Amino acid sequence: MSQVANFYNKIAKVYPLFDLFLHEPKKKLLSRVNREKKGSLLEIGVGRGDNLPHYVHQPVTGIDVSEGMLDYARKKAPAHCKLCIMDACHLDFPDNSFDYCVISHVLSVVDNPMAVMDEVHRVVTPGGRVFMLNHESRGPMREKLNKKLAPFSKVLHFSATFDMEALVDASKFTLLDRGRYGLIPSITMMVIQKKSEPEARPPAAARRDN
Ligand SMILES: C[S@@+](CC[C@H](N)C(=O)[O-])C[C@H]1O[C@@H](n2cnc3c(N)ncnc32)[C@H](O)[C@@H]1O
Secondary structure (H helix, E strand, C coil), X not given: XXXXXXXXXXXXXXXXXXXXXXXXXXXXXXXXXXXXXXXXXXXXXXXXXXXXXXXXXXXXXXXXXXXXXXXXXXXXXXXXXXXXXXXXXXXXXXXXCEEEEEEECCCCCCCCHHHHHHHHHHHEEEEEEEEEEEECCCCCHHHHHHHHHHHHHHHHCCCCCCCCHHXXXXXXXXXXXXXXXXXXXXXXXXXXXXXXXXXXXXXXXXXXXX
């Protein structure tokens, strides 16, 4: 079992305490997702499943690496929700399976967020939308903050400073929306859309000419 799964199994019961300041941005995320026309939805790192009873979308699939967190999610999940233990870096779904994907406070805790984004791109339909919510820090303060928060990040298994936009490959996704929410100023929501065809990158020589 991964260290992250082990950590979340241990804290599953008290996770709502960690979550206290995140309610407002999560509500915003949910209402943004529910404004979309109905479709199939995958929530990655579904945790205790707080969103599950509130989605207007069907069917809903939730995955997580922590059995402890999923145990709570199972108690809340409506009948049309399917919950599975699964690693976001290796999603066991065919290509183009979902109209929507939600990934809330997960990219900063997984070992390889780039691999997760590759998998998200693979399983979402062309034109499908991805809703990302996370704390973010960009710019010159980043390194300083990183050093200060390093001891906490290690114990709490998360990356304290994190650039979400850097994970979005502009040849594969279009950025539709980006906003900051909540009491913690660095909480950011991004809505991105999978391009129908990934844009070919110009050959290296042409890029040098520009
Ligand atoms: C900070 S919690 C967020 C839970 C929920 N999304 C929320 O917003 O409350 C992070 C969740 O991601 C899960 N997780 C961590 N690494 C994962 C991975 N590689 N694949 C799937 N889930 C993962 C954890 O088990 C945990 O439930």
